[in-house]
Amino acid sequence: MVSEQDVLGALGTVAGPDGKTPLPQSGAIAGLSIKDDKVYLSIAIDPQQAATAEPMRVAAETAVRKLSGVANALVSLTAEKPAAPPPAPPKPQAPRSIAIPGIARVIAVSSGKGGVGKSTTSVNLALALSKLGWKIGILDADIYGPSLPRLLGLSGQPESEGRFMKPLEAFGVKAISIGFMVDEEDPMIWRGPMVMAAVQQLLRDVAWGELDCLVVDMPPGTGDAQLTLAQNVPLAGAVVVSTPQDLALIDARRGITMFNKVDVPVLGIVENMSYFLCPHCGGRSDIFAHGGARAEAERLGVPFLGEVPLHMTIRERADSGKPVVISEPDSAYAKIYMDIAGQIKEMLEKGQQRVAPKIVIE
Numbered sequence: 637m638v639s640e641q642d643v644l645g646a647l648g649t650v651a652g653p654d655g656k657t658p659l660p661q662s663g664a665i666a667g668l669s670i671k672d673d674k675v676y677l678s679i680a681i682d683p684q685q686a687a688t689a690e691p692m693r694v695a696a697e698t699a700v701r702k703l704s705g706v707a708n709a710l711v712s713l714t715a716e717k718p719a720a721p722p723p724a725p726p727k728p729q730a731p732r733s734i735a736i737p738g739i740a741r742v743i744a745v746s747s748g749k750g751g752v753g754k755s756t757t758s759v760n761l762a763l764a765l766s767k768l769g770w771k772i773g774i775l776d777a778d779i780y781g782p783s784l785p786r787l788l789g790l791s792g793q794p795e796s797e798g799r800f801m802k803p804l805e806a807f808g809v810k811a812i813s814i815g816f817m818v819d820e821e822d823p824m825i826w827r828g829p830m831v832m833a834a835v836q837q838l839l840r841d842v843a844w845g846e847l848d849c850l851v852v853d854m855p856p857g858t859g860d861a862q863l864t865l866a867q868n869v870p871l872a873g874a875v876v877v878s879t880p881q882d883l884a885l886i887d888a889r890r891g892i893t894m895f896n897k898v899d900v901p902v903l904g905i906v907e908n909m910s911y912f913l914c915p916h917c918g919g920r921s922d923i924f925a926h927g928g929a930r931a932e933a934e935r936l937g938v939p940f941l942g943e944v945p946l947h948m949t950i951r952e953r954a955d956s957g958k959p960v961v962i963s964e965p966d967s968a969y970a971k972i973y974m975d976i977a978g979q980i981k982e983m984l985e986k987g988q989q990r991v992a993p994k995i996v997i998e
């Protein structure tokens with residue numbers, strides 16, 4: 637069967653919307669899906685470019701169809717804004733503008749797919765922000781794999797306080813998980829509206845008290861459920877977690893496109909499992925040709941926040957309910973999370989939504 641990589645390889649010969657950057661690097665690929673021998677691809681374009689984009693669309697289709705194992709390819713162009721400005725009716729004020737009393741800001745930690753370390757990153761960043769002096773809450777909205785109870789060593793049900801639910805607390809951080817609302821053993825089919833209802837409840841029916849920041853561990857992916865969430869939660873910004881492999885980066889790009897779509901500023905990309913640190917010799921191996929996320933962030937014009945190594949200690953501490961930021965505060969890993977948290981805090985305090993990527997000369 638044809639793979640995403642094959643398709644991207646073929647698309648490398650097609651110039652993207654700017655007429656020179658190859659499509660896979662152009663950041664314009666908004667979606668790619670492969671069903672048996674059919675390939676569906678959507679390319680995001682500026683509506684002004686609609687006329688000139690058609691040859692690009694045709695070239696992309698031709699290139700993909702030439703691949704062996706591809707019976708048909710369908711490439712569509714998507715414009716994010718309507719081409720003619722005035723006729724669009726004024727957007728109804730989305731509920732996302734409804735602030736949550738007591739909570740100064742909400743940020744999302746998201747990833748294009750599961751297993752990239754989104755929850756580990758969320759929890760360590762939340763704890764790091766707390767160590768920097770902020771009052772922090774964490775909302776685990778990952779319907780597919782709520783992991784906050786394990787990561788923070790929490791168990792038990794939240795108590796109620798009138799019509800509110802009391803968050804649990806660990807290491808000075810308040811926490812609530814969607815895992816408390818559903819039986820983990822019960823496989824559930826979550827549809828967008830159900831996810832939204834559950835998350836709204838966790839956002840608004842929890843006695844969070846005063847928080848400087850609520851960190852939301854989003855469900856992985858960029859489908860409808862995630863889009864609805866990104867749209868309906870009053871987000872001050874989003875952090876995208878990616879591993880360095882190319883395929884994970886496609887997902888990261890989708891995540892950034894998603895947040896752009898709903899006008900949520902992307903605070904930056906974190907490259908997790910960036911390189912391997914050997915627990916025996918301390919040697920470093922760049923298993924996945926690390927640095928992909930940094931390059932991608934630069935290309936997309938979003939800040940690159942930092943690289944977290946793949947290390948046993950990070951996994952062990954996370955899985956035993958004592959994340960490194962707490963259990964090994966002086967370790968190099970804790971410092972990485974502290975540094976990333978510092979950047980996020982600064983951006984949020986400045987209210988500056990987009991800062992230029994840090995230029996590092998190596």
Ligand SMILES: Nc1ncnc2c1ncn2[C@@H]1O[C@H](COP(=O)(O)OP(=O)(O)O)[C@@H](O)[C@H]1O
Nearest residue numbers: 750751752753754755756945946947950951954
């Ligand atoms: N930097 C890292 N080094 C080692 N293990 C990690 C790292 N980040 C995450 N892990 C481990 O990888 C697994 C998946 O991470 P998790 O945070 O649950 O991912 P996600 O929330 O994206 O599904 C967990 O067992 C976690 O402990």
Ligand SMILES: [Mg+2]
Nearest residue numbers: 755778781783
């Ligand atoms: Mg998770």
